[in-house]
Amino acid sequence: MFVSYARKDEGLRDKLFDHLGGLRAGGYISAWSDGQIVPGQEWAPEIIRRLADIQAAIDAVRSHLLRGDLSEAWYSTPSASGYSKSAKR
DSSP: EHHHHGGHHHHHHHHHHHHTTHHHHTSSOOBBOOOGGTEEEEEHHHHHHHHOSSSSEEEEOOOHHTTSSTTHHHHTSSHHHHHHHHHHH
16 A cells, blocks of 8 residues: 655654554555655655555645645556546446
């Protein structure tokens, strides 16, 4: 599960990860966010690589998130298009 959020919402991301703890511990899901990128690692290619591999995503949308550099990359992924198609059903 890819978690997309704005920097000012890191506390909310942490709470979400706490709530998902049981599912993660049981091996039902693995959650990833850019907080797992190590210092010195190229962050944009890593995020784009992760977007290509996801099966589920949580997109915490606020106006400041939509202004981010990677919002276009996210909304052009097959996962995002598949989500929007399934949400219309």
